[in-house]
Amino acid sequence: MKLLIKEILEKSKKTRYQIAKESGISEGILCDIVKGRKENISLKTAYKIAKAINVSIDDLIEED
Numbered sequence: 001m002k003l004l005i006k007e008i009l010e011k012s013k014k015t016r017y018q019i020a021k022e023s024g025i026s027e028g029i030l031c032d033i034v035k036g037r038k039e040n041i042s043l044k045t046a047y048k049i050a051k052a053i054n055v056s057i058d059d060l061i062e063e064d
Contacts, residue, residue: 002061002062002063002064003033003039003060003061004060004061004062005033006034006035006036008060009034009053014053016030016031018052019049019052019053022052023048023049023051023052024048025045025048029045030049046060046061
């Protein structure tokens with residue numbers, strides 16, 4: 001399973017700062033997720049990110 005958060009954020013019109021603020025996730029943690037330093041995230045975190053960028057959780061994940 002691969003997280004596609006980086007790819008989706010690049011297509012989004014929002015900055016990482018905006019996503020962090022809207023999702024309630026710290027910008028540092030979001031940065032770690034985007035840069036691949038934090039690969040395992042909770043379902044709750046994935047939901048918050050998905051909601052902030054208006055996609056489903058399924059859109060954030062690519063199965064191997």
